[in-house]
Amino acid sequence: MSRPGSWIRKCRGRCIEVTMSTVVTTVDTRLHTLPPVGGFARFSAVDYPGHLCAVIYTQGCPCRCRYCHNPHLQRGCGQSGISWPAIMSWLANRAGLLDAVAFCGGEPTAHKSLQAALQQVRDSGFGTALHTSGIYPYNFSNMLPYTDWVAFDIKAPLARYADVTGVPGSGIRVQNSVERMLSRNVAYEIRTTVHPAILDASDLVTIARWLKLLGISNWVLQSFNPAGCVNAGLVTSYAPIDRELLDKLREHVQNILVR
Numbered sequence: 001m002s003r004p005g006s007w008i009r010k011c012r013g014r015c016i017e018v019t020m021s022t023v024v025t026t027v028d029t030r031l032h033t034l035p036p037v038g039g040f041a042r043f044s045a046v047d048y049p050g051h052l053c054a055v056i057y058t059q060g061c062p063c064r065c066r067y068c069h070n071p072h073l074q075r076g077c078g079q080s081g082i083s084w085p086a087i088m089s090w091l092a093n094r095a096g097l098l099d100a101v102a103f104c105g106g107e108p109t110a111h112k113s114l115q116a117a118l119q120q121v122r123d124s125g126f127g128t129a130l131h132t133s134g135i136y137p138y139n140f141s142n143m144l145p146y147t148d149w150v151a152f153d154i155k156a157p158l159a160r161y162a163d164v165t166g167v168p169g170s171g172i173r174v175q176n177s178v179e180r181m182l183s184r185n186v187a188y189e190i191r192t193t194v195h196p197a198i199l200d201a202s203d204l205v206t207i208a209r210w211l212k213l214l215g216i217s218n219w220v221l222q223s224f225n226p227a228g229c230v231n232a233g234l235v236t237s238y239a240p241i242d243r244e245l246l247d248k249l250r251e252h253v254q255n256i257l258v259r
């Protein structure tokens with residue numbers, strides 16, 4: 001049972017008592033040197049399934065996916081309108097109202113120092129979600145011990161990865177990351193953005209076979225989202241995935257959710 005001014009939170013299978021003073025006074029000084037925040041959403045019900053979370057968008061991403069709906073975050077400008085200590089103090093007042101913080105981008109794992117932020121959020125009694133393209137396997141791997149749930153993008157078949165991301169060698173890096181993630185006890189969602197001008201039916205079947213080889217049986221196919229996309233051609237040429245193709249994909253990956 002919690003005392004007044006405190007709350008009990010389950011963290012990695014343990015019940016811990018978190019007090020307001022704990023959260024406010026333990027703001028880590030390393031947070032002052034963390035990557036600049038590109039955006040901050042105070043409330044989301046969709047960025048960590050089953051959890052209410054705040055969302056922090058980091059700046060900078062090496063990829064240039066044509067369907068990107070945050071292209072303004074691809075090049076880090078190095079400045080932020082909101083500081084990490086301010087976010088942590090704000091978070092302290094959301095105890096009992098929010099479950100977690102989700103880190104999106106940009107590419108959050110581009111910043112080694114984000115590990116300290118994940119750790120601080122965890123230490124404050126909140127869960128952590130990390131959205132990633134998996135393009136930095138080493139950094140990603142170091143962040144996994146402080147991450148409760150990963151949204152992992154598989155963007156293309158291995159042989160076509162650079163066509164979609166614009167980064168040579170990105171497929172091997174992503175394969176490395178996904179294997180590191182699967183070897184750890186962390187909850188995850190594998191997802192792929194679907195647009196017929198970027199991935200055709202045979203690309204999707206090739207990805208499905210790859211996932212099967214990896215032992216993955218759940219897959220989210222995300223419909224292209226035109227919001228924020230600056231590629232006019234993609235916006236006008238979108239067509240939803242057809243049922244027949246879905247049946248074919250399910251021969252390889254049992255549980256497919258179209259979102």
Ligand code: SF4
Binds near residue numbers: 062064068074106107
């Ligand atoms: S990896 Fe994500 S943030 Fe980076 S360009 Fe692609 S869609 Fe945009």
